Amino acid sequence: MPRDHKPKLAVWKFASCDGCQLSLLDCEDELLAVAGAIEIAYFPEATRSVVRGPYDVSLVEGSITTPHDAERIHQIRKSSKFLVTIGACATAGGIQALRNFKDVNSYVKAVYATPAYIETLEKSTPIADHVFVDFQLRGCPVNKYQLVEVLSAYLNGRKPNTPSYSVCVECKQRGTVCVMVAHGTPCLGPVTHAGCGALCPAYNRGCYGCFGPMETPNTAALGEWWRKLGVSAPDIVRAFRSFNAYADAFRKESEVYEHPNYQG
Amino acid sequence: MNTRTIKVDYLARVEGEGGLHVKVKNDRVVDVKLKIFEPPRFFEAFLRGRSFTEAPDITARICGICPVAYQMSSVHAMERALGVTVGGQLRELRRLLYCGEWIESHVLHAYMLHTPDFLGYPDAIQMAKVYPEVVKNGLLLKKIGNEIVTLVGGREIHPINVRVGGFYKVPNKRQLLELGEKLTLARKLAEDMVRFTAGLPFPEFEQDYEFVALRHPNEYPYNEGRLVSNKGVDIDISDYENTFAEEHVAHSTALHSVIKGKGSYFVGPLARFNLNFDKLPTDIQALAHEVGAKPPVLNPFKSIVVRSLETLYACHEALRIIEAYEMPEQPVVDVRPRAGTGWGCTEAPRGILYHRYTLDANGLILDAKIIPPTSQNQKTIENDLWHFVERAADLPDDRLTWQCEQAVRNYDPCISCSVHFLKVNIERE
Numbered sequence: 001m002p003r004d005h006k007p008k009l010a011v012w013k014f015a016s017c018d019g020c021q022l023s024l025l026d027c028e029d030e031l032l033a034v035a036g037a038i039e040i041a042y043f044p045e046a047t048r049s050v051v052r053g054p055y056d057v058s059l060v061e062g063s064i065t066t067p068h069d070a071e072r073i074h075q076i077r078k079s080s081k082f083l084v085t086i087g088a089c090a091t092a093g094g095i096q097a098l099r100n101f102k103d104v105n106s107y108v109k110a111v112y113a114t115p116a117y118i119e120t121l122e123k124s125t126p127i128a129d130h131v132f133v134d135f136q137l138r139g140c141p142v143n144k145y146q147l148v149e150v151l152s153a154y155l156n157g158r159k160p161n162t163p164s165y166s167v168c169v170e171c172k173q174r175g176t177v178c179v180m181v182a183h184g185t186p187c188l189g190p191v192t193h194a195g196c197g198a199l200c201p202a203y204n205r206g207c208y209g210c211f212g213p214m215e216t217p218n219t220a221a222l223g224e225w226w227r228k229l230g231v232s233a234p235d236i237v238r239a240f241r242s243f244n245a246y247a248d249a250f251r252k253e254s255e256v257y258e259h260p261n262y263q264g
Numbered sequence: 265m266n267t268r269t270i271k272v273d274y275l276a277r278v279e280g281e282g283g284l285h286v287k288v289k290n291d292r293v294v295d296v297k298l299k300i301f302e303p304p305r306f307f308e309a310f311l312r313g314r315s316f317t318e319a320p321d322i323t324a325r326i327c328g329i330c331p332v333a334y335q336m337s338s339v340h341a342m343e344r345a346l347g348v349t350v351g352g353q354l355r356e357l358r359r360l361l362y363c364g365e366w367i368e369s370h371v372l373h374a375y376m377l378h379t380p381d382f383l384g385y386p387d388a389i390q391m392a393k394v395y396p397e398v399v400k401n402g403l404l405l406k407k408i409g410n411e412i413v414t415l416v417g418g419r420e421i422h423p424i425n426v427r428v429g430g431f432y433k434v435p436n437k438r439q440l441l442e443l444g445e446k447l448t449l450a451r452k453l454a455e456d457m458v459r460f461t462a463g464l465p466f467p468e469f470e471q472d473y474e475f476v477a478l479r480h481p482n483e484y485p486y487n488e489g490r491l492v493s494n495k496g497v498d499i500d501i502s503d504y505e506n507t508f509a510e511e512h513v514a515h516s517t518a519l520h521s522v523i524k525g526k527g528s529y530f531v532g533p534l535a536r537f538n539l540n541f542d543k544l545p546t547d548i549q550a551l552a553h554e555v556g557a558k559p560p561v562l563n564p565f566k567s568i569v570v571r572s573l574e575t576l577y578a579c580h581e582a583l584r585i586i587e588a589y590e591m592p593e594q595p596v597v598d599v600r601p602r603a604g605t606g607w608g609c610t611e612a613p614r615g616i617l618y619h620r621y622t623l624d625a626n627g628l629i630l631d632a633k634i635i636p637p638t639s640q641n642q643k644t645i646e647n648d649l650w651h652f653v654e655r656a657a658d659l660p661d662d663r664l665t666w667q668c669e670q671a672v673r674n675y676d677p678c679i680s681c682s683v684h685f686l687k688v689n690i691e692r693e
Binding site for chain 2: 017019022023025040096140196203243
């Protein structure tokens with residue numbers, strides 16, 4: 001596709017740790033090449049220069065947690081041809097969505113001496129709850145190679161090639177012996193979206209689900225297996241309630257084990 | 265009457281969201297506010313009811329730039345609460361992991377975020393067109409730092425291999441030796457970095473600070489030591505909250521820290537260097553003297569030189585650890601839950617990071633307190649701007665605004681962390 005200008009990239013931040021946008025700066029081998037192919041039009045973590053929109057691709061990091069941010073995301077959508085969310089905060093609400101299970105006012109009081117200074121929403125919500133999102137890249141943090149793939153895909157007018165199977169497939173590809181079968185280590189790998197390269201099992205620990213639920217995960221069957229391995233119901237609740245706590249499949253499964261009628 | 269407002273609505277090249285507002289009336293500064301509007305995420309609240317085992321993974325998510333620091337402060341706090349000591353090669357591996365984070369974070373800040381200010385470029389990518397070798401070498405050095413974190417921690421951002429009591433899996437000697445070869449190159453690149461940054465043009469600006477850092481009898485501080493200052497603080501970290509206090513102010517979601525009865529203080533590379541110069545290897549001391557960085561360094565703009573010297577130290581220390589490494593038989597020591605309170609304070613790249621947890625008998629967190637380095641520096645940054653703007657008030661607004669941003673970036677502020685933290689806005693009257 002012939003272009004008369006370099007495509008413009010913008011990177012936006014909402015409630016987050018900055019880790020996903022840092023992944024772009026962590027592409028030490030690719031950074032200067034990427035910067036040569038595109039115009040970095042808005043990326044405050046990296047540059048003080050700002051180019052006005054509209055933008056060809058907007059990468060959005062972080063979740064919506066304040067009334068101001070709930071407005072701001074609409075402006076960003078209007079000025080973006082493609083909007084891609086990066087990371088667990090933007091796609092599922094992040095670890096800060098743990099407030100969604102509690103009364104946020106009690107949280108404000110627990111942290112701040114003068115709660116009146118703090119403006120926050122009751123829930124931390126993903127970007128797609130507010131505006132149309134073209135593509136969601138998973139991970140806490142995202143995988144930097146997948147990030148480069150997604151950028152490259154949108155800049156070249158094709159779909160990103162990021163597999164949607166579970167972490168189990170990545171363990172097999174890597175040749176890692178199943179930690180759950182061989183060692184009885186509880187693992188969220190069977191219900192967790194691929195992308196990390198099955199890191200945790202390669203380090204002899206169970207997957208803790210930082211890429212969030214895969215498509216149609218069988219969380220109920222996995223929960224039962226965890227019970228058979230001797231994991232307590234409160235521990236299962238905590239396992240499903242971490243960096244993707246408010247992703248539908250993980251949220252619902254955590255609620256099963258917390259329900260007063262649950263017979264464990 | 266001549267009023268002038270310098271404002272930066274969204275400070276760039278810092279991690280997180282903040283701004284700066286400076287009001288000048290007849291060439292006198294009348295107000296400085298470092299604004300932090302990073303949305304609050306309430307970590308201390310939702311840590312309640314979580315298991316002690318989860319703290320390193322959860323608190324890492326406070327900051328994508330220095331997750332290792334959060335993991336280290338949390339594991340040390342938990343181990344103190346549970347009466348566990350991690351020594352020997354496991355302790356050395358933690359130090360090695362921290363070396364990786366210091367290299368990665370210091371180089372990111374020095375080359376990509378701060379140097380462009382000194383040379384007048386909006387960012388490192390524009391700078392790379394004129395200084396291609398500088399930027400390429402910076403990226404290479406940063407990459408080697410990240411490779412340490414990846415090998416020991418599993419991945420560079422939010423490592424997965426750190427746990428209370430040690431690690432899930434430890435590397436073998438051969439893996440470390442392969443890393444050692446790259447570190448020999450890194451040490452050379454870090455030496456170049458020291459000489460390059462020492463040659464940058466520095467504004468004349470020295471202040472009388474109270475520096476606070478860890479001090480350890482045998483080593484340049486990372487994970488352990490007493491908290492000391494150049495003005496009389498010398499405490500065990502369990503006395504942190506008796507010595508320091510947090511204040512909540514309207515213009516910031518980050519809490520401001522002060523030394524009780526005294527006021528602002530300074531944490532980070534300059535504080536560590538000035539208080540622990542004698543613990544640096546003699547060749548690094550000699551290089552510091554050669555490039556004119558003699559302690560005490562009181563010009564915060566020279567923090568970039570000290571950050572480079574610390575990068576060199578981290579390469580040196582990583583090599584020492586790798587050469588002496590013997591793979592431990594067990595990756596973790598035995599840890600059992602019990603009720604108690606524990607404190608952890610480690611040297612994040614930007615300064616001391618304090619954690620305190622109280623646990624119940626099952627190891628569930630009853631109460632958590634986390635005080636990141638940037639909120640401790642926030643008041644000092646405001647003081648710097650106050651004095652700096654008065655001195656530089658004859659500059660045109662655009663120049664003054666840029667230099668104010670540069671003065672803030674001296675501290676490598678990590679605003680995502682300080683949430684529990686930038687716009688520059690200078691108003692002249």
